[in-house]
Amino acid sequence: MNEGLVVIVRSIIGFFTMLIFAKILGKQQISQLTFFDYILGITIGSIAATLTTDLSSRAWPHWVGLLTWALLGYLMEYISTKWRYAGKYLEGEPTIVIMKGKIMEDAMKKMNFRATDIMELLRDKDVFDLNEVDFAIIEPNGKLSVLKKPELQPVTCNDMNITKNEMGISTELIYDGILIEENLRQLNKTKDWLFKVLESRGIKNVSEVFLATLNPGGSLYIDLYKDHIKKVLDIGDYKGPY
Incomplete structure (x- = not known):
């Protein structure tokens, strides 16, 4: 019972320690996972596992080792960022x-x-x-x-001398039946404009709409709670006789 409690306490310490280190090192490691970063991540994880389950030794030496590896990893990232030649040597080149x-x-x-x-x-x-x-x-x-x-290579609009309107990022106007007036104002649209568009599509009330989005190019997407699709395609595996 006491050993289980010790493991739980050590797990909590190791978990939050790894969470802090991941915030410091994680973004760089995920975006550009070099071989060194891969080995560093495995080593830190291995030390954290030992910290949690090795009850034959005290916890603090493992925690110091975990801290040392994380600090060295952060130091290497800092050096690579500040000095280009060091970065070439440590991280490699294309x-x-x-x-x-x-x-x-x-x-x-x-x-x-x-x-x-x-x-x-x-x-x-x-x-x-x-x-x-x-x-x-x-x-x-x-x-x-x-x-x-x-x-x-694929043909682009420039190759064909075609001018294409900017589409931009879609903004939510209605979500889960609720009108988002702030987003309407950002797009320089009014509630009257939106209600007229909904009415033209046979929609009497905002509460009928699950999602409505508009992009800067003027493309309006509307999804209703009742989509009137009679048969939904099933692209999953065969479910068997049960």
């Missing part, structure tokens, strides 16, 4: 593995990459033919960035 459609064998050997590894990463980018690739770059976090050959 490496070109395909240039002008040609595979850079020497660069791949330095990173211990095989051709099959590159092809797997290309397939993850929906590229199944090496002839489509102009440039391919291995980022410091191990991800592959691909630039297709010019003739295979």
